[in-house]
Amino acid sequence: xxxxxxxxxxxxxxxxxxxxxxxxxxxxxxxxxxxxxxxxxxxxxxxxxxxxxxxxxxxxxxxxxxxxxxxxxxxxxxxxxxxxxxxxxxxxxxxxxxxxxxxxxxxxxxxxxxxxxxxxxxxxxxxxxxxxxxxxxxxxxxxxxxxxxxxxxxxxxxxxxxxxxxxxxxxxxxxxxxxxxxxxxxxxxxxxxxxxxxxxxxxxxxxxx
Amino acid sequence: xxxxxxxxxxxxxxxxxxxxxxxxxxxxxxxxxxxxxxxxxxxxxxxxxxxxxxxxxxxxxxxxxxxxxxxxxxxxxxxxxxxxxxxxxxxxxxxxxxxxxxxxxxxxxxxxxxxxxxxxxxxxxxxxxxxxxxxxxxxxxxxxxxxxxxxxxxxxxxxxxxxxxxxxxxxxxxxxxxxxxxxxxxxxxxxxxxxxxxxxxxxxxxxxxxxxxxxxxxxxxxxxxxxxxxxxxxxxxxxxxxxxxxxxxxxxxxxxxxxxxxxxxxxxxxxxxxxxxxx
Numbered sequence: 080x081x082x083x084x085x086x087x088x089x090x091x092x093x094x095x096x097x098x099x100x101x102x103x104x105x106x107x108x109x110x111x112x113x114x115x116x117x118x119x120x121x122x123x124x125x126x127x128x129x130x131x132x133x134x135x136x137x138x139x140x141x142x143x144x145x146x147x148x149x150x151x152x153x154x155x156x157x158x159x160x161x162x163x164x165x166x167x168x169x170x171x172x173x174x175x176x177x178x179x180x181x182x183x184x185x186x187x188x189x190x191x192x193x194x195x196x197x198x199x200x201x202x203x204x205x206x207x208x209x210x211x212x213x214x215x216x217x218x219x220x221x222x223x224x225x226x227x228x229x230x231x232x233x234x235x236x237x238x239x240x241x242x243x244x245x246x247x248x249x250x251x252x253x254x255x256x257x258x259x260x261x262x263x264x265x266x267x268x269x270x271x272x273x274x275x276x277x278x279x280x281x282x283x284x285x286x287x288x
Numbered sequence: 289x290x291x292x293x294x295x296x297x298x299x300x301x302x303x304x305x306x307x308x309x310x311x312x313x314x315x316x317x318x319x320x321x322x323x324x325x326x327x328x329x330x331x332x333x334x335x336x337x338x339x340x341x342x343x344x345x346x347x348x349x350x351x352x353x354x355x356x357x358x359x360x361x362x363x364x365x366x367x368x369x370x371x372x373x374x375x376x377x378x379x380x381x382x383x384x385x386x387x388x389x390x391x392x393x394x395x396x397x398x399x400x401x402x403x404x405x406x407x408x409x410x411x412x413x414x415x416x417x418x419x420x421x422x423x424x425x426x427x428x429x430x431x432x433x434x435x436x437x438x439x440x441x442x443x444x445x446x447x448x449x450x451x452x453x454x455x456x457x458x459x460x461x462x463x464x465x466x467x468x469x470x471x472x473x474x475x476x477x478x479x480x481x482x483x484x485x486x487x488x489x490x491x492x493x494x495x496x497x498x499x500x501x502x503x504x505x506x507x508x509x510x511x512x513x514x515x516x517x518x519x520x521x522x523x524x525x526x527x528x529x530x531x532x533x534x535x536x537x538x539x540x541x542x543x544x545x546x547x548x549x550x551x552x553x554x555x556x557x558x559x560x561x562x563x564x565x566x567x
Contacts, residue, residue, distance in 0.1 A: 182436065182470050182471070183434065183436055183441065183451075183470055184547065184550045184551045184552060185441050185451040185453075185547065185551065187547050187550050188543075188544070188546060188547040190453070190543075195543075205546050206546035206547050206550075208550060209550050217439075219438070219439050219453075219519070219522070220519075220522070222453065224453075256516055256519050258438065258516065260436070260439070262471065269471060271437060271471050271472065271514075275437070275514075275515075276514055276515045277515070278515070282515055282516065
């Protein structure tokens with residue numbers, strides 16, 4: 080009888096540990112957060128801060144958790160960003176991934192950035208041919224959406240497209256989710272699985288303040 | 289016996305007071321989803337009707353339970369004895385059965401009639417023909433709701449098929465929502481208008497409502513749809529005057545101009561491209 084009780088207690092403890100491990104390890108991951116780089120520039124009295132992200136077709140060992148999913152597409156070094164309230168974010172994205180095309184052409188338009196513009200390899204643009212897009216950088220609650228042109232299939236090895244744009248974050252602190260609107264998860268149903276559904280790859284958070 | 293009769297009268301009086309007070313409170317209370325559209329008003333009325341009918345019955349059950357527990361309660365027997373024989377009351381039972389039968393059948397008729405006359409022509413449709421520009425408020429204005437992980441966008445076929453991230457509707461104009469999805473199953477929930485429709489890939493789910501109150505409202509997804517389901521919501525949906533709506537359409541048409549040549553022709557559903565995505 081006493082043995083059964085101990086077996087029962089042991090079983091409960093093991094189950095509890097497994098559930099706790101699952102919850103903390105898989106349901107509540109915390110990708111690393113990076114702070115914006117402060118600059119001496121201002122725009123209309125607001126401080127300008129820099130971010131530099133890179134999109135890659137496969138994150139390799141630089142991905143979350145030391146390379147849990149090396150073959151997943153993702154933003155590097157992380158998708159958890161922190162900026163001061165009221166700042167102008169000057170974003171530079173080194174686009175190394177290839178063209179997939181937008182599922183909804185609506186996201187081909189640059190929205191919510193300063194002057195509703197971006198520069199692609201130095202060229203000012205207000206919209207992108209949706210077929211050329213590899214990803215988007217979209218913060219729905221701030222109305223910011225920028226299509227990112229992908230590297231052409233016939234481009235030279237290690238080719239890269241540099242996309243730059245600026246947007247203003249609110250004066251009040253807040254947490255805003257951002258994501259890619261191209262179903263770019265290779266090998267998953269219609270491209271919507273894996274890195275599209277996991278924080279730290281094609282989705283993240285912008286902490287303001 | 290006299291005490292029992294007195295207790296019965298007291299319980300009946302308490303029940304009557306509670307039933308009347310409850311129904312008055314229900315009549316005065318704001319019943320969800322409110323009065324922001326004809327559809328919402330109908331839903332509120334139905335909820336209120338059911339509550340007004342249900343409360344007296346519910347309180348009667350409570351009163352009977354209270355009466356049974358308190359008035360019929362016996363002192364603990366000093367010895368093991370058999371209880372009194374159960375006796376039925378034909379008049380009470382007949383009254384109860386007749387009353388509930390009348391209520392249930394009446395509500396069944398009410399529900400059937402409401403279903404028959406509500407939303408004629410709405411539901412699932414695969415008809416891809418778009419409606420002409422409405423010439424009066426009685427003609428519906430077609431608005432397409434496109435769900436995708438994790439944002440709703442909206443197309444206005446009457447105005448060149450422009451697509452927007454914000455939903456803006458003219459007041460007192462019947463709106464025919466055509467709801468679809470580009471990826472997984474979502475649910476378009478415009479609570480204040482009483483509109484809730486599943487967004488299913490390759491399906492055109494149709495629902496109509498006439499917004500009757502100018503204001504700013506919340507929209508959210510009501511179907512668990514993935515990582516950011518909880519954030520698939522916004523508080524910027526607006527019902528505005530016809531002149532404000534016209535000005536907004538003009539503004540959005542200008543904003544959309546650079547992308548219009550790339551937007552797919554308006555359709556009630558949009559085929560995914562498995563050859564591209566996920567490859």
